[in-house]
Amino acid sequence: MAITRPPLFTDSDMLTFRQTPTSEFRIPYTFVEALNEGTLFDRSARVFEEAARTQRLYDVVVGEDQRIIGAGMLQDTFKDADGIHREEELGALIVHPAARGIGIVGLMIKLILVHRYAVLRTSGGEEDYIAHVVDGNRGPIHALLTAGFEDLGPMKLHPGEFDGHIEHMMAPGENYVPMHAYRFNHHAIDNLIRDLWALWHAGRELTCEDRNLRLKVDFAGMVDPAFLDARVERIGPSAPTGA
């Protein structure tokens, strides 16, 4: 018997990029758990709750019933023990398999950085944003580089160096996970603001020509378009050329 599955979304649906309300932290947590991707660190519910409580948990929801199709977070690392130099890990980046390849995570990374760095202006812009990608996972790399992350090269991550489990990523007999670390270049923030401003004023759509898909997006609850207008008026709509 043929099984009819409803599509995940249609052209008339709106994708809403949100800061996850604290009371809903379990939704992204359960979403990540359910998809069970071996390329993600295994974070506890406590880490998701902490991220939501500190305004650093994000999701993408669609349709009238606001079903989740994407998530991401910023998380403290163990490296800020000196109390001066803060480092935050961009992670738990995940998109529903049927919604991959249309630019959702690319847009979400830009929104997270602009929300954290420019809208909330959390700690005077002194913190570093880091991401780790296990060797062989090409999925997030293009989106990270496009958003202004730079490859810091290969590194070995050992259990205990991160607030989450990584053992499932270790090859038999090894005690580390081979990864590449990435760090956000703060100079890219103006370009991200310009990108978001341009997207907002040019139809607010993510498109995928191959699948003949155009999806409206809304991120006003996360990054106010009035904020983008004000910033672009100051920095100009395109990056200065030359030195």
Ligand SMILES: CC(C)(COP(=O)(O)OP(=O)(O)OC[C@H]1O[C@@H](n2cnc3c(N)ncnc32)[C@H](O)[C@@H]1OP(=O)(O)O)[C@@H](O)C(=O)NCCC(=O)NCCS
């Ligand atoms: C990684 C992941 C979040 C990417 O989400 P996505 O919304 O499909 O990514 P985007 O559509 O924004 O992709 C951005 C770019 O990367 C490219 N890309 C995406 N997945 C890719 C893959 N597996 N291999 C090569 N390129 C890929 C896209 O073509 C796109 O390029 P473009 O901007 O030139 O069109 C998604 O694949 C996922 O959920 N993977 C499982 C969990 C995971 O590994 N998370 C990352 C942990 S660090």
